[in-house]
Amino acid sequence: MSAYPVHYRTKPLIFLIAFFISVPLNLFGSGQYVFGADLAGAVAPTQNDATLAAPAISVSAPSLPSNQNAPDDFSTLSNVGNLERLDAAIKEGAVKIAVVGDSISQGDVDGLYENSVVATLMRLAREQNPDIAFTFGNFSLAGRGMGMYSNRNYIGEAGAVENPMTGFYREPGSEVTRQWPGGSVVGKSWADHVKDFAPDLVIYMFGANDLTGSSSVNADYYFKSLDYQNTWSKVPSTAIAPAALPSVAFGHQEQVQVAADAARDVAKVRNLTVLDINRLFNLHRAGVDVDKLSFIRDDNLASYPTGWSPETGTTFAVSGSPEQYTLKGRGAAMFNRACQDVSLSATFTMPSWSGQIGGIRYRSMGSGLSQYTAQVTANQVLLYWGGTVIGRSAVYAPIPDGTSVSVKVTVRGAKHEVYLNGVNVISVYDFNNLRFGKVGLVVSGAEGTISNWIANLGVPEAHGAPDLSDIEIYGLGDFSTNPGSVGGNTINHPTKLANAVIWGGALNPLLQHIRSQPRGGVPASTQASH
Numbered sequence: 001m002s003a004y005p006v007h008y009r010t011k012p013l014i015f016l017i018a019f020f021i022s023v024p025l026n027l028f029g030s031g032q033y034v035f036g037a038d039l040a041g042a043v044a045p046t047q048n049d050a051t052l053a054a055p056a057i058s059v060s061a062p063s064l065p066s067n068q069n070a071p072d073d074f075s076t077l078s079n080v081g082n083l084e085r086l087d088a089a090i091k092e093g094a095v096k097i098a099v100v101g102d103s104i105s106q107g108d109v110d111g112l113y114e115n116s117v118v119a120t121l122m123r124l125a126r127e128q129n130p131d132i133a134f135t136f137g138n139f140s141l142a143g144r145g146m147g148m149y150s151n152r153n154y155i156g157e158a159g160a161v162e163n164p165m166t167g168f169y170r171e172p173g174s175e176v177t178r179q180w181p182g183g184s185v186v187g188k189s190w191a192d193h194v195k196d197f198a199p200d201l202v203i204y205m206f207g208a209n210d211l212t213g214s215s216s217v218n219a220d221y222y223f224k225s226l227d228y229q230n231t232w233s234k235v236p237s238t239a240i241a242p243a244a245l246p247s248v249a250f251g252h253q254e255q256v257q258v259a260a261d262a263a264r265d266v267a268k269v270r271n272l273t274v275l276d277i278n279r280l281f282n283l284h285r286a287g288v289d290v291d292k293l294s295f296i297r298d299d300n301l302a303s304y305p306t307g308w309s310p311e312t313g314t315t316f317a318v319s320g321s322p323e324q325y326t327l328k329g330r331g332a333a334m335f336n337r338a339c340q341d342v343s344l345s346a347t348f349t350m351p352s353w354s355g356q357i358g359g360i361r362y363r364s365m366g367s368g369l370s371q372y373t374a375q376v377t378a379n380q381v382l383l384y385w386g387g388t389v390i391g392r393s394a395v396y397a398p399i400p401d402g403t404s405v406s407v408k409v410t411v412r413g414a415k416h417e418v419y420l421n422g423v424n425v426i427s428v429y430d431f432n433n434l435r436f437g438k439v440g441l442v443v444s445g446a447e448g449t450i451s452n453w454i455a456n457l458g459v460p461e462a463h464g465a466p467d468l469s470d471i472e473i474y475g476l477g478d479f480s481t482n483p484g485s486v487g488g489n490t491i492n493h494p495t496k497l498a499n500a501v502i503w504g505g506a507l508n509p510l511l512q513h514i515r516s517q518p519r520g521g522v523p524a525s526t527q528a529s530h
Contacts, residue, residue, distance in 0.1 A: 079509035081272040086237040089200035090517040094133045097121070098194045098236075100149055101205030103142030104243075104493060104503075106179070110479045111487030113177050115496045117205070117277075117503035122178065124507065128515050136178040137197045139190070141168050145209035146221040146259075149190050152228075156184035156193070191228060199236045202229065203275065207243025208492045210259040211252055218262035219414075219431035226270060239273035239510060240266065244281035244502060246492040247470040254435075257290075261434040264291065265414040269429050273513075275506040282460070284468040284502060293341050293458035301325040301453055308333045308440075315447065327441065327450040334364060334440035339457035344439055345408035345419075347452040353378035353399040356445035360409050363437030371437060374409045374418045374426075381407075381425050383418055385432045391418065393425035406452065473498040 089095040099118050103109045107116025118138045125134050141148075143164055148154045157167040168190065173179030184193065194202060204225075210218055226238065242260035245253045260278035267274045282290045302325050304318045314331025340363075348358030357375050364371030369386035376382075378398045383391035399405060408419040413434060418426035439457065441450055475488020475495040488495040494503055 079274040079276055080513050081239075081267060081270075081274070083201070083237045083273060083513060085235060086201045086514075087517050090129075090132060090514060091520055093131065093520060094135070095125075095201070095514075096135045096137070096197065096199045097125075097201045097203065098137045098139055098197050098199035099203045099205060100190070100194060101140040101203075101241075102144055102208050103140070104208060105138065105205040106140040106142050107138070108177070108179075109142055110475070110477070110489040110493040111496065111499070115487060115499050117499055117507070119177070120499065120504040121203075121507050121511075124504075124511055125514060128511060131519055132514075137181050137194070137199065138173070138177065138179045139194050139197070140179075140205065141170075141190070143209060144168075144190075145211075146204070146206040146218065146225070147210065147212075149204075149206070150221040150224045150228075152189045152191065154190050156186050156188050156190075158186045191225060195229075195232050198234050200234075201237045201239065203239045203241060204263070205241045205243075205277075207256055207259040207263060207278070208246065210243075211255040213255045213258055215258055215262045215434045216431040218259045219266050222263065222266040226266075226272075237273070238267075238270075239275050240264070241275040241506060242278035244277050244473075244492070244494070245285070247474050247490060249470070250491045258435060261290075261413070262431060265431065265434060269414060273510060275510060277503055277506040280502045280505050281473070283463055285466050285470070285473060287463050287466045288460040289463055290460045292461045294461040295341075295343070295456045295458050296337075296339075297454070297456050298335075298337065299453045299455045301327055301450075305333065307336050309336055316441075316443075316450075320451075324451060325453075327453075328447060330443045330445065330447045332361070332440060332442035334361065334438045335455065336438065337457060338436040338438055339459055340434075340436050341412050341458035342439060343408070343410045343454075343456040345406060345452065345454045346441060346450050347404050347406045348376065348443070349404040349449040349451070350399075350401070350443075350446070351448070352401050352446055353403065354401070356443065356448055358405075358407065358448060358450070359442040359444075360407055361438075361440040361442060362409060362411060363433045363435070364440060365433065365437050370433065372411075372416065372430075372433070373442070374407060375442070376405055376407050376420060381418055381420050383416060383426050383428065385430060390430050391416070391426035391428040393418075393420070395420070404451075468498070468501070473502070 086095065099105055105118050107113045107118050113119050122134070122136050155167045157163065157169050160169055162169040168184055170180040170184040172183035173181060181197070212218055229235065229238070240263050242263040243256055245256050264274055264276065276291065279289065279291050282288050301318055302322065304316065304327060310316060310333040311331055314333055315329035316327045316331060316333055317329055318325055319328060320326045342362050344360050344362060346360060350356040350358065357377050359373050359375035361371050361373045371386065373384040379395050381393045381395065382389055406421050410417045414429045414431050416428050416430055417424055439455060441453070443450065473494060474490050474492065475486055477488065477490040479485040479487050486495040486497060487493070
């Protein structure tokens, strides 16, 4: 079993966990597709000299095991991670695949099951690999989310009248659909039904109902489920399918995108396969690639304070020439452009390092409790989420007064790296905010000087005009009344076309991988992918 890197995340409040586990739909959210819009966080105290200088708790920056790829090592066009157990089953000639998810993967709501993503997987896997005996189990439950699946107390109930807040009931499915083989068992958790199926591959297809709006809460659901899965006597391979966004009219786009980003980065951290429904959806519906960012360089300090928002009491003033502009003073200022991933660097020169701090802020959502800050003091480098230290590194010798030091921050998804004078001193995973926020600079204590400011700001890459509308993706909601309906519920249940192009399209990396694997010493077919 592979070793996994440590990940840092804020523990959610117990009542929030209970709420989002028990309530499958959270009725709040925006009503449009937004990438990089200005964000406002909850009202909270801004970081000040006292909070920035507060004693640090002990946190170790994890290093990656030698057999573990870092997220940066993944090609944005490659979705295949560790499939060791699946590959062994392919070689043996018999493969068991379990799917867990919501109504979309359940497949028989507002559309024909034969057009659903799971039925498509079953059909293509068998057609493309006639030499392999596939057994499927679709353990999806309509209206549920990842929080319920990760809850060991969410169990099978007696009788056909279920209470979806506390449990579930399912009759044994047919051999054709492979929905809930054997049916649900009273008192057995959802995950244990999958465990007892003994799959070689588990595919997670959640997100439509995971409307917590919190990357860390959603990531915790996955980590909890994956950690339990790794205790099974037969540890399966895993694939995660980040969810498509619902229709604009329904809303909740931001919450579902938060869930999808968390799912994608959990897969990258654990080196799991990604079947990126969300990425394909955004390409077709919004014309942007959410997993391939374009970086905009904008580091001209000459226009300060134009385009910046200095905090009250900030004394920064620009000096220098076009070759080298500097900010001198104390306080903090945010640059008024939202971005997602970043590469930021600045040189800080302090007359009295023993009483001063220089810092770079990023993914700030408008308050001191909802932003990351990488800061350097005379004795250590610290990385904060809000007021919580998530990474630290001691400086080998106190920084002498008047010395200039370079601080650089690079962020890709959940991976955060901080460099001091070109040396990587902090490398951590954190899921508190995977979305957009602003960047900024801070000097506390006496006046200091900031120079060599370089800001590379990442936003989803545009790929032309969208080619599918909400109606083409989610239909007219007429499946029960129109014999010629293409399916869909106008909200988040896909049409026949969307199932083929987006949901089915996301299966291609997995299907191609299965075709390419050797069988019992005989090379796999080299048939062309399609």
